[in-house]
Amino acid sequence: MRAGRFHGFVVRQGDGVVGYVDRCPHAGVPLTQTLDDYLTSAGDLIACNWHGALFTIADGRCVGGPCVGQHLTAWPVTVVDGIVTTA
Template sequence: MSEDAAPEVAPEAAPAGRAWTTPAGVKLGPVDQIADPGARNYVLQIGDKRFHGFVVRRGEAVFGYVDRCPHAGLPLAQVLDRYLTDDGSLIACSWHGALFEPETGVSVGGPCVGARLSPWPVRVEEGRVVTA
């Protein structure tokens, strides 16, 4: 998949200036700055494009996703860093109520059951979240 094309989106619907992948080794920040459970938004400048993603924390495990709902192509959170349900158990799209498992990105409720968030490879390295 090229960095210029959005996954499964017609070219006329793809947002201009978006990157869909990031290089490995980018240090995002300390893992302890993400609540447990919690999530945090990251926007990275990749050349002349911007990558929008978020990281969900569960204990020492982190799961990264491109910030784009497979249902309507919108970012999931209308409020910065508000990606999880109130109890922290699922990722929630604030626009149409789609619900996703944090560990897999698979939708388990709402308008796109069975669809999947696009993964963003991340890991914890020496206490910091880093792109993989």
């Protein structure tokens, strides 16, 4: 078995937390060019900085840009005692 690196990110909205693999379904590249710059300026959508794709936070569905209808790959996370952990 080979070990590798995993790149993911989490978004917290109130008490809810969702996690996604940091990979755009359109181009297969990380979503951002700058660390921790995953949300639009309004903070209401996840944005791919490369091609302008926009994704809903709740389910990772692409609602704008070149991959409409596709989804980000979910990364199961949960909150235990206020700390985000992998599910």
